[in-house]
Amino acid sequence: MRPESRLAVFVVLATVLAGLLAPVLANDRPILARVEGRLAAPALAELPIVGRLFDDPGARVVDWDAPPASLQTGATRVLLMPPVPYSYRGIHLDEALRPPSRSHLMGTDALGRDLLARVLHGASLSLLVGFGATALALLIGFCLGALAVVRGGLFDLLIVRFVDVVACFPPFVLALAFMAALGRTGVWPMVAGIALSRWTTIARYVRGEILRHRGGALWVSARAAGAGGVRLVVRHLLPLLAAPLAVLASFGVANAIVLESGLSFLGFGVSPPTPSWGSILAEARGSLDAAWWPVFFPSAALVIVLASLCAAAESAAPGESRVSRS
């Protein structure tokens, strides 16, 4: 693996980690605190999935915004704060549009919210939608593509035609139309809308690849050994396709993240307090003439993650790098 692609993979993994751990990395609640004599972890309680384990009703009612002095006395005291001691939703109007400084590394937005905290939290949404929509598109694309070859005949023709039709719609337009028709905005409609417009590439690829194997030695011997259609595809053909599909999927994640941030930018994503890189940029439009940092940092995050995803996918693609290594 070349150093550039190792860096790219590292950036992607770091972003995934940052997204998952965002509530611990950037929060105005402490990671560890003593509440009425008991240990509590209010920041950990906001983690996805495992958060419930750390939920403590006593810690929920504490006003962590209170002056530090009052928190350090008595039974309640802060033991460990997150590295970025701000929440993505903590509005401080007196701190509005502060340029990047030591206390706010990326500055603050027009409502005085710390941009670093918002960009970190935005990562979780972008990646959730990016990976979620790609997984869904892979599932739909693989099933339909494989089914077309295994069933063949009229069924194949119908699926090919259907893929042709869906592929005619520009992805962004189709995702918007789907969400408009659904009459709902938010994360899951967005995942469904993006997947709906992204599965055709995968279906075409899977169909073409499996078609090459039909009637071949692998196909005939698996059939002769009594393998049914599902077993043939899943046990014998899927492993062959896994590597190229992973490459397609990384490009797909990059595309889905662009679509997600575009949809969020236009206001079709999550509702306001929750940040997404697209919605942070949309809010930054209001202070375009006063500050550069609300535009620059989310854009930079997007560009770095997207470029890394593309570079990582490219280095894994069969081609120059693979040949030169072996």
Place this chain on the structure above:
Amino acid sequence: MIAFLVRRVLSSVPTLVGISLLTFAVLNLLPNDPIQVWSGGGYYSAEAVEHLRSELRLQQGPAARYASWGLALLRGDLGRSMRDGRPVARVIASALPWTLLLNLCSVILIYGVAVPFGLFGASSPGSIADRLGRALLILLYAVPSFAAALLLQQWFAVRLGWLPLQGVPDRAATAAGTTVALARHLLLPTVCLALSGWALVARYARAAFRSALGREFLAVARAKGLSRLRASGHVVANTAVPFITLLATIVPGLAGGSVIVEQIFSLPGVGRLYLTSIEARDYPVVVGLTLLSAVLVLAGHLLVDVLYLVVDPRIRSGLLDESTDAA
């Protein structure tokens, strides 16, 4: 050639039908009653709801609704806008020139910059300039159009004040002034829309020119005494096909991208119309535009196929043979 064209157009008829079916299905069959949405949860009188219901033919079944909608569509009747009652076709027609102009400029800009860039990279592969250029292209490919739009707006319109922030020129200006003003207004949107296409085309251009530059016909042409310029004409002719294929890849992205770019730069094109119609729940216009974008992409594929015939005599003769075989 004409026979091929006719066959090609006929073969896209099922796809057209599929496009209309899918558009209709996505926007009409999802569990979302437009009247419920418009009335804001039941503030309309019973008569008004009944009137709207018959206007939208909601009391009929989906198949009957599709049939009557499709028949009207064949006559070019897309219904009327729910906002101002104008025919949808006319609403779209008034916005379409802006989008076509913007996209045409972007395609010209994409190829005008990317092809020389690729040629330069291919003529000095592995040089520092080539490697820097490739890294720059990957980076540019990753800049979403709206992020680029905000950064460019901030720098060129707000900071430096060289270009207008958004909008289109007034009608009052003189003819010569209008062209300049139009160019000034369209420059930033065109660049934003062209960014990702640049990277894509330049990469292909570099690879295609590299393989063409190593081929024997070039040495032969030069040995025969053809000038560098004439010889590079042969190189371009030999690499034209992948560029045309790329056009088919780029166009849907442009169509989607212009939704955002038009919105940011307040250009009154179909992309902006699409968004405002979605926000106003103006379903007839949304349906019409969804249909239009898919049909335009399909027309793009058709155009690409025709361009193949124009640039590559091998394909031309191959297809003509095939059509005479069929006859």
